[in-house]
Amino acid sequence: MEFLRKSLDKAKHNFEKGGKLEKYYYAFEALETFLFAPNTTTGKKGAQIRDAVDLKRLMMTVIIAMVPCLLFGMWNVGHQHFLALGQAASFADKFWIGLLKTVPIIVVSYGVGLGIEFVFAILRKHPVNEGYLVTGMLIPLIMPADIPLWQVAVATAFAVIIGKEAFGGTGMNVVNIALTARAFLYFAYPTDISGEVWTYIPDKTAVVAGYSGATPLAVAASAIETKANVVSQFNQFGATWGAEGIYSFSSLFLGTQPGCIGETSTLMCLIGAFILVVTGVGSWRIIAGVFGGAYVMGLVLNLIPGGNAFMQMPAYYHLVIGGLAFGAVFMATDPVTATQTETGKWFYGILIGVLTVLIRVFNPAYPEGIMLAILLMNVFAPLIDYFVVSANKKRRLQRATV
Amino acid sequence: MSEVAELVKEEKKAEPLFSKKNRKLISNPLDSDNPITVQVLGICSALAVTTQMVPALFMAGSLLFVTVFSNLFISLMRNTIPSRIRIIVQLAVVSLWVIMVDQLLKAYAYDVWKQLSVFVGLIITNCIVMGRLEAFAMGNKPWPSLLDGLGNGLGYGLILLLVAFFRELLGGGALFGFKVFEAIGIKYQGNGLMLLPAGACIIVGIIIWVQRSLNGYREAH
Numbered sequence: 001m002e003f004l005r006k007s008l009d010k011a012k013h014n015f016e017k018g019g020k021l022e023k024y025y026y027a028f029e030a031l032e033t034f035l036f037a038p039n040t041t042t043g044k045k046g047a048q049i050r051d052a053v054d055l056k057r058l059m060m061t062v063i064i065a066m067v068p069c070l071l072f073g074m075w076n077v078g079h080q081h082f083l084a085l086g087q088a089a090s091f092a093d094k095f096w097i098g099l100l101k102t103v104p105i106i107v108v109s110y111g112v113g114l115g116i117e118f119v120f121a122i123l124r125k126h127p128v129n130e131g132y133l134v135t136g137m138l139i140p141l142i143m144p145a146d147i148p149l150w151q152v153a154v155a156t157a158f159a160v161i162i163g164k165e166a167f168g169g170t171g172m173n174v175v176n177i178a179l180t181a182r183a184f185l186y187f188a189y190p191t192d193i194s195g196e197v198w199t200y201i202p203d204k205t206a207v208v209a210g211y212s213g214a215t216p217l218a219v220a221a222s223a224i225e226t227k228a229n230v231v232s233q234f235n236q237f238g239a240t241w242g243a244e245g246i247y248s249f250s251s252l253f254l255g256t257q258p259g260c261i262g263e264t265s266t267l268m269c270l271i272g273a274f275i276l277v278v279t280g281v282g283s284w285r286i287i288a289g290v291f292g293g294a295y296v297m298g299l300v301l302n303l304i305p306g307g308n309a310f311m312q313m314p315a316y317y318h319l320v321i322g323g324l325a326f327g328a329v330f331m332a333t334d335p336v337t338a339t340q341t342e343t344g345k346w347f348y349g350i351l352i353g354v355l356t357v358l359i360r361v362f363n364p365a366y367p368e369g370i371m372l373a374i375l376l377m378n379v380f381a382p383l384i385d386y387f388v389v390s391a392n393k394k395r396r397l398q399r400a401t402v
Numbered sequence: 403m404s405e406v407a408e409l410v411k412e413e414k415k416a417e418p419l420f421s422k423k424n425r426k427l428i429s430n431p432l433d434s435d436n437p438i439t440v441q442v443l444g445i446c447s448a449l450a451v452t453t454q455m456v457p458a459l460f461m462a463g464s465l466l467f468v469t470v471f472s473n474l475f476i477s478l479m480r481n482t483i484p485s486r487i488r489i490i491v492q493l494a495v496v497s498l499w500v501i502m503v504d505q506l507l508k509a510y511a512y513d514v515w516k517q518l519s520v521f522v523g524l525i526i527t528n529c530i531v532m533g534r535l536e537a538f539a540m541g542n543k544p545w546p547s548l549l550d551g552l553g554n555g556l557g558y559g560l561i562l563l564l565v566a567f568f569r570e571l572l573g574g575g576a577l578f579g580f581k582v583f584e585a586i587g588i589k590y591q592g593n594g595l596m597l598l599p600a601g602a603c604i605i606v607g608i609i610i611w612v613q614r615s616l617n618g619y620r621e622a623h
Contacts, residue, residue: 162607
């Protein structure tokens, strides 16, 4: 510690005004405040703010809320891996495989993202801020375990530069940055992020006989063709290759299904939601709106007579398959891109839920709808706010007696 | 009075063909007054024909041809066009050149013509052509009008080729159909986003971003 402090102090004069590395002051400052608590404090006579939820704490809360999803996701990566290979494995083995697949993605995501943040901070002469902390963790959680690392790097660079820095940096982005990264991969390299890519299988021939890597969404979508009952399809799935009940409702809720690393478990997302709501970081209105909107839309589709098999699927299944829960809790609640008004949050959340189900059921090109639904509503969020504010103005003007 | 007028006329005649003002007519549209990135005109074709270099090159050439000659001819006719029906006269002149380009491409570059499909015909509604006629050729002499058409056609073509360069290189790993990455021994996985119109939109956006930061552009508040 002493050594670090001393070497920082020794190097400091180079970065200060007039020093030869003056340009890189903000990179130095970021490193210094990362290692040591900054010594800039308010003067004795100034206002003394002792405990405020600043950006750093806000971001850390979200990261803590994501930890259950991350840990479960790591285990599930290994779990799916050994299921596909038809081998029995201990808890530790499964977790170890997950760790091996997940940690490199996290490292690449943070490395590339923070690198770009540093470059822009130096170019634009502002301190490096904490904007990337949450995004850097969200990106790995919405990637398949098997994604090539260079794609993670390219997608992260694209999302941070085009999604955020082009609009002016942290807090200025229009659409969610992590989802921008995923949308980029989805349209740029579709073969690596759609279809049966969700399970880590080192050698494609090594799978157990009869194996199918179809996700619940793919199973449900294919039921439109075969006209089979979706729920019985779910219950039968996996029986041919020794994974009975893999898509039963309880298993879908717990999250032992193939999918992106962090998205599979509805339960873990709900734990995250609990942390976010209790600490006041995430808006419960948005989360409830997404779940409610999706459920009601599912019910409406159930009621349509003569609907196809996917439409007949019980509405509550929509809440546990795919990434709806993860999107609702961690993506839709992003305070920068969501609506700001409390009434607007209801509209925003409900519309995301409704659109997700609509895209899932009616658009065969996109098996999962939550990503596109959130991105679309990100764009509409300011419009919703505008209508809420002007409705409020109108109401108050009517009440006013001049 | 008549003496003064003659003097002015004398002076104007003395202006060299490539005076500073005339050179500006060509150089401005290339950068600070670019039809695509600054005036934001002609975007639709810039998104549609830029997946590969070859069609983009032909499209740029076609538009250059049309802007130069419509500008020249409208400028020649400018004093005889009644202002009430000027748009229809402009359209007639533009369509003449568009049909000629269309037929030429059909005759000598049939494959490219098929690839460009409706977009050659749609040059007639290209905002750049009509915009230059209205804004410049209707009020200026033939020679500056011709240069103005040349400059704007080149400015359009420059951006078109730039966009097509990145789209073909990143989307298909090729340039003018030549597989660049394979030639130097790199296995390149094409970026599907670049082949979508959205990719062109993003590249045009990046070009505008770079251009604005180089030119020190500031949004007026």
